Amino acid sequence: MIRLLHIEFKKILSYKTFWVLTAFYIIALALALFLSQHIVTKIVEQAAKTSPIPLPRISIFVLPKAWQNLSYLAGYFNIFLAIVVITLICNEFTFRTIRQNIVSGMSRTQYLLSKLYLILVISIAATLLLFLITLILGVIHSHSLSAASVFNVKLQFVFGYFLETFSYLIFAFFLAFLLKRTGLTIITLLFYTSIEQIIVAWKIPSAWVKVMPMKAFARLVHFPSIPLPEVNGQSLKFQDYVGLSDALIAVLYAAVMVTIIYLYLKKADL
Amino acid sequence: MSDTILSINGLTKHFGRIRAVEELTLEVKRSEVYGILGPNGSGKTTTLGMILGVVHATRGTYMWFGEVPTHDSRKRIGAILEQPIFYPYLSAAANLQIIARIKDSKDHDIDNSLTLAGLYDRRHSMFRTFSYGMRQRLAIAAALLCKPEVLILDEPTNGLDPQGIAEVRDMIQNVAKTGMTVILASHLLDEVQKTCTHVCVLEKGKKLFSGKVDDVLNDTIMVEIAAANMELLKTTLKAFQKVTEFSEEHDKLIVKLATDTTAEDLNAFLFGQGVILSHLTLHKKSLEKYFLELIDKQS
Numbered sequence: 001m002i003r004l005l006h007i008e009f010k011k012i013l014s015y016k017t018f019w020v021l022t023a024f025y026i027i028a029l030a031l032a033l034f035l036s037q038h039i040v041t042k043i044v045e046q047a048a049k050t051s052p053i054p055l056p057r058i059s060i061f062v063l064p065k066a067w068q069n070l071s072y073l074a075g076y077f078n079i080f081l082a083i084v085v086i087t088l089i090c091n092e093f094t095f096r097t098i099r100q101n102i103v104s105g106m107s108r109t110q111y112l113l114s115k116l117y118l119i120l121v122i123s124i125a126a127t128l129l130l131f132l133i134t135l136i137l138g139v140i141h142s143h144s145l146s147a148a149s150v151f152n153v154k155l156q157f158v159f160g161y162f163l164e165t166f167s168y169l170i171f172a173f174f175l176a177f178l179l180k181r182t183g184l185t186i187i188t189l190l191f192y193t194s195i196e197q198i199i200v201a202w203k204i205p206s207a208w209v210k211v212m213p214m215k216a217f218a219r220l221v222h223f224p225s226i227p228l229p230e231v232n233g234q235s236l237k238f239q240d241y242v243g244l245s246d247a248l249i250a251v252l253y254a255a256v257m258v259t260i261i262y263l264y265l266k267k268a269d270l
Numbered sequence: 271m272s273d274t275i276l277s278i279n280g281l282t283k284h285f286g287r288i289r290a291v292e293e294l295t296l297e298v299k300r301s302e303v304y305g306i307l308g309p310n311g312s313g314k315t316t317t318l319g320m321i322l323g324v325v326h327a328t329r330g331t332y333m334w335f336g337e338v339p340t341h342d343s344r345k346r347i348g349a350i351l352e353q354p355i356f357y358p359y360l361s362a363a364a365n366l367q368i369i370a371r372i373k374d375s376k377d378h379d380i381d382n383s384l385t386l387a388g389l390y391d392r393r394h395s396m397f398r399t400f401s402y403g404m405r406q407r408l409a410i411a412a413a414l415l416c417k418p419e420v421l422i423l424d425e426p427t428n429g430l431d432p433q434g435i436a437e438v439r440d441m442i443q444n445v446a447k448t449g450m451t452v453i454l455a456s457h458l459l460d461e462v463q464k465t466c467t468h469v470c471v472l473e474k475g476k477k478l479f480s481g482k483v484d485d486v487l488n489d490t491i492m493v494e495i496a497a498a499n500m501e502l503l504k505t506t507l508k509a510f511q512k513v514t515e516f517s518e519e520h521d522k523l524i525v526k527l528a529t530d531t532t533a534e535d536l537n538a539f540l541f542g543q544g545v546i547l548s549h550l551t552l553h554k555k556s557l558e559k560y561f562l563e564l565i566d567k568q569s
Contacts, residue, residue: 007371015359091357100355103322104372105345270324 004114005121017087025080026129032077033070033133036060037141061141064152068240070134071157071221074126078165079189081126082172085119086185089176099270108265116258119173123166131158160220160242167250168217174257177264210246213253219246273300274336275420275451276321281330283316283475290316291475293330298420298453298468303446305462305483306455308472314455315352317472318424322349335419345373348413349422354405358398362389362408365397366415375416387411403434410441420451427461439465493533496522496549497540506543510536522549 012018037060048055060069092098101111139145172189179185196214209215222239276298283291291313298304306314319325321332323344334343356365363380370378384390387407392400400408406426413421423442427435442465446452456462462469463483470480497503503523507513512531516523527536533552540547 003371003374007368010364010368010371011357011360014361014364015357017359095358096355097357099324099351101372102324102341103344103349103351104369105341105347105374106372107341110341267326269319269326 063138064154067154071161090182093180127162164220170254305466305469312472313475348418354409356397
């Protein structure tokens with residue numbers, strides 16, 4: 001594993017495009033998370049002017065709730081990571097280096113593993129980044145800070161974010177492997193994402209929505225509940241935990257896609 | 271250690287209806303410089319692709335070092351398929367480091383390899399910025415990086431200028447002198463003649479001939495002769511200085527003639543000595559012509 005990761009790191013260490021894309025991701029994510037409170041407050045203030053009921057002040061950064069709030073937001077930036085993964089995979093086909101890697105002495109299984117390890121490391125790094133940003137913002141903005149509010153059961157959302165990122169990046173890997181062209185794969189991913197949103201919006205049974213790939217990945221971190229006052233005796237409440245069935249569906253998707261890539265790679269002439 | 275480096279048995283590859291390689295059987299022994307000669311599209315690269323694990327054979331088998339091949343056998347081989355393949359956005363040194371890590375070998379010296387390839391000053395330049403000749407030299411340096419037992423080169427002089435061609439051929443000869451086995455695919459008869467000890471000629475995926483280069487590709491003429499009195503024929507032949515060697519085969523003699531001698535000269539000499547031939551045919555003489563015709567048909 002270490003040797004395969006070494007090879008992958010060597011491939012990206014002095015690859016400028018990789019670092020530029022990664023920098024975009026970090027800057028975009030950090031900016032969005034740091035500014036999220038400001039933006040939400042503005043929106044609530046606007047809405048309060050016309051709202052018939054008084055709107056509460058929403059504090060995004062207060063721990064432990066911040067774990068879910070920021071994990072949810074961070075999910076929107078995974079497209080940057082998907083582009084990184086797609087670029088790295090498609091390059092190997094465009095420049096035929098996958099062929100030279102095999103000729104030099106990698107087995108096809110090792111080749112697949114090296115890419116899976118890389119995706120795993122990228123997912124872990126993104127999760128750590130989210131963890132650190134949330135921790136910093138949380139510590140600054142939480143009035144009563146205790147170990148219990150930091151290392152809270154809500155930390156499960158950070159794990160949910162990790163699983164979301166990993167399975168989504170496996171999906172990007174899968175598309176890149178099938179299509180082999182960077183531009184084509186990115187456009188297909190964006191196109192598919194919007195098509196799926198249209199289908200989901202089109203009143204299909206909720207059991208189906210659960211298993212649509214993009215939705216399945218996103219459902220790992222649900223939209224955070226908003227502390228609105230009850231309207232007609234009903235409060236607006238969303239799922240406030242990482243669902244076991246949601247996690248299983250995402251893992252299953254990842255497993256099926258990796259299996260297809262494996263079978264394809266075993267059979268293909270490179 | 272086994273003396274057979276590579277044995278190929280009935281190797282066949284069909285791409286749909288195209289028969290790229292058909293029932294190819296050959297054997298490469300240690301320290302041979304083995305040429306695979308054939309016009310473009312004759313199945314050379316497909317054959318190399320199969321024995322290097324990137325193309326799946328439709329039928330047939332091959333063995334490296336007398337063993338069923340795995341990715342580990344490929345670590346003992348240095349190979350270039352078609353054009354030099356590297357990560358264009360990485361430096362020459364980084365590209366070689368990747369190969370050394372894939373081969374999992376400590377036995378390499380990247381700076382020295384780059385120096386030998388004349389690329390040491392450009393070791394931090396991206397591969398993308400290299401000229402064709404530099405790319406080819408880096409590819410050869412990469413193939414030789416971890417001291418392989420076999421070097422496989424596919425059209426190594428393609429696209430090089432005359433000086434580059436001479437350099438590559440010198441390099442092959444130097445490598446061969448160290449005892450390393452070399453497999454060289456080429457469409458250039460002249461290249462195979464100059465560098466190889468053994469040759470296999472492919473046409474449309476089928477093997478036409480194989481054997482020692484000296485036997486099948488040199489300029490000398492070979493004739494098959496017979497006479498009523500074979501003993502007299504043999505003693506007379508020994509007296510003819512233009513015969514370099516001869517051997518007996520099925521009641522006939524296979525005679526190798528010196529380069530400036532024709533079958534007519536031989537016949538005239540024997541007739542002068544009172545030996546009348548009952549049989550005379552040109553034997554295998556025209557492989558070179560045959561090959562050139564093959565190339566001509568292609569173009």
